Amino acid sequence: MKKKFSTIIIGAGFGGLNAAIKLGKKNQEVLLIDKTNHHLFQPLLYQVATAGLSPADIATPVREILKKYPSITIIMDEVLDISKEEKKLSLKSLHTLEFDNLIVATGARHSYFGNDQWEQYAPGLKSLDDALRIRENVLKSFEKSELESDQQRIEALTTFVIIGAGPTGVEMAGAIAEIATKTLAKNFSNIDPKTSKIYLIEGGDRVLSTFHPTLSEKSKKDLESLGVIVKLNSFVKDINENGVLVGEDFIPTKNIVWAAGNKANPILNSLDIELDRMQRAIVQNDCSIKGHPDIYVIGDAACFQDGERTLPGLAPVAAQQGKYVATIISKRLPKGKRNPFHYMDKGSMATIGKSKAILEFGKIRITGFIAWCAWCLVHLLFLVLFRNRVFIFFDWVYSYLTEQRGARLIKNGPSNRNID
Ligand SMILES: Cc1cc2nc3c(=O)[nH]c(=O)nc-3n(C[C@H](O)[C@H](O)[C@H](O)COP(=O)(O)OP(=O)(O)OC[C@H]3O[C@@H](n4cnc5c(N)ncnc54)[C@H](O)[C@@H]3O)c2cc1C
Structure with a gap:
């Protein structure tokens, strides 16, 4: 496998998957990394927990979803470290990868507030x-x-x-x-x-x-x-x-x-940037992190201030941010030419x-x-x-x-x- 990719996406949840599809449609080179082999539809997870649905009903293989986009490579692996200065990732499999653009869409875990x-x-x-x-x-x-x-x-x-x-x-x-x-x-x-x-x-x-x-x-x-x-x-x-x-x-x-309670994925610590009290990355109005216009954090992993409010951890927020960031990348928009992200709340x-x-x-x-x-x-x-x-x-x-x-x-x- 190649060692350097134009765009690397970490996480095939709502944010990462939507970014990948949008870039795939433009035939852009993407490497998508997820520690599982499936996209999980979390809003129906409680129905698996209460025996209403089977796991396969809400978990879809990522390779199946993205098979029609030849420019996308998928690997099942866990990212352990991100070096924002060197634009490098370290994986659990001991591989090291380099990127031009990085989208971090690693979601959240539950928080027990110190217990x-x-x-x-x-x-x-x-x-x-x-x-x-x-x-x-x-x-x-x-x-x-x-x-x-x-x-x-x-x-x-x-x-x-x-x-x-x-x-x-x-x-x-x-x-x-x-x-x-x-x-x-x-x-x-x-x-x-x-x-x-x-x-x-x-x-x-x-x-x-x-x-x-x-x-x-x-x-x-x-x-x-x-x-x-x-x-x-x-x-x-x-x-x-x-x-x-x-x-x-x-x-x-x-x-x-x-x-x-929720807190974001600990992988964000390796970015060495300011995090909010839920351990989410505080991002700028184009979803990039301060000082690094080619590194984006989206979805539940991001703390995004949209006017007066901080955006909630919802699937449509992650999906819209994924598509927004993919547009910036595919159009190669420099920092000064990016319109701020705005969430369209559909209820x-x-x-x-x-x-x-x-x-x-x-x-x-x-x-x-x-x-x-x-x-x-x-x-x-x-x-x-x-x-x-x-x-x-x-x-x-x-x-x-x-x-x-x-x-x-x-x-x-x-x-x-x-x-x-
Ligand atoms: C039980 C439940 C019910 C919900 N109900 C609703 C609802 O009704 N409506 C709604 O809008 N939202 C709902 N949500 C919230 C919604 O699911 C999230 O906002 C959305 O999934 C966030 O998308 P994301 O892409 O940021 O992260 P996720 O969808 O969580 O995806 C993160 C992905 O990153 C991968 N990953 C994480 N760390 C690594 C790593 N280090 N290396 C490689 N891969 C990694 C994970 O395997 C995962 O696939 C619910 C959430 C839960 C848990």
């Missing part, structure tokens, strides 16, 4: 491994309960605590409630899954705080109608193998999901459960079945391959009609230490 020891009991949800681990925890907990005679242990196994009431936390809480009360309702003899307790813990004073307060209130009511116990203004003080300490109350549980949505969702676009606010249909449609359209759209569409129709979840498999893969 990394909690991760072993409270996995976050970012990768397929995370999702499969959570699925394993949820399903195994019910199986273990069926064997138990100790009521306290049954309660701990069938209590689920989700920490953080952003979109991921709300979607997880709603989906677990539906598993317990509908999908598994009549599947066990010794236990009644409908008596499971599902807590959603939030430090702020409302769920889905980036939405209008009326939508937050509606979502909270929807969650409660599914049986979720929503605790607002509540702070987690400790997590251990027996449960969660929330304020002064200890909730015994073997099932905790962390959906409370936000979140789902709570079957027929329950919220949608906000400017002053337009929609809830309920119509919002839920719009949520399904938008997510289907955003999937990269037609095959995935078809498979997911039929999975959803099947689940809608039967309340069943097609991916209820326990593989005896990694689950929480406290369940095994």
Whole structure:
């Protein structure tokens, strides 16, 4: 393989992939590096974690997506170090590569706010491994309960605590409630899954705080109608193998999901530039880093100030930045001739459960079945391959009609230490 490329992109998420496609269409030389071989559609990850979808439904091989662009080379490897002065990358495979232009699109991981020891009991949800681990925890907990005679242990196994009431936390809480009360309702003899307790813990004073307060209130009511116990203004003080300490109350549980915080990928440290409190690279208005107009950081890895606000970690932000940076590179625009990046906000949505969702676009606010249909449609359209759209569409129709979840498999893969 060559040692030097015109453009190197690190990460095949929403940002990196969109940049690669745009450059590929212009027949520009690109090397795309990702530590996995797939593009992951994170917005539907919670459905893998809750057995609604299979991993292959939302993870698409990068080589398949980009096969029609001969100017793009793809390698599966992990970048360990970036030297911005020498314009060089060091890879886990011990290769060293040089670039003229670099796009860093390495995404984010969860942050435990300095309590990394909690991760072993409270996995976050970012990768397929995370999702499969959570699925394993949820399903195994019910199986273990069926064997138990100790009521306290049954309660701990069938209590689920989700920490953080952003979109991921709300979607997880709603989906677990539906598993317990509908999908598994009549599947066990010794236990009644409908008596499971599902807590959603939030430090702020409302769920889905980036939405209008009326939508937050509606979502909270929807969650409660599914049986979720929503605790607002509540702070987690400790997590251990027996449960969660929330304020002064200890909730015994073997099932905790962390959906409370993000931080950017540690690879950004090697750029030796200013980072924000979420460890994201503070970028300029053309997404490049200060003093290095050919090195760009985009998507969840970047802290981008768009007028008054810092752009949120959303798929459309990453995708639009990827396309924007690719245009600068393909047109070889020097620093002084670049128009600043502006995010075109096409609205936000979140789902709570079957027929329950919220949608906000400017002053337009929609809830309920119509919002839920719009949520399904938008997510289907955003999937990269037609095959995935078809498979997911039929999975959803099947689940809608039967309340069943097609991916209820326990593989005896990694689950929480406290369940095994
Ligand atoms: C559970 C969940 C639900 C979400 N729901 C929504 C939603 O409903 N709507 C929405 O708009 N957004 C949602 N998001 C956010 C959205 O997915 C992200 O904003 C988006 O994925 C960011 O794109 P990105 O390209 O910056 O990073 P990512 O998509 O995270 O991609 C980063 C890529 O970089 C690779 N990588 C990382 N480090 C290295 C390295 N050192 N070497 C090589 N490769 C590396 C990773 O393997 C990965 O493929 C959700 C996120 C999660 C986790």
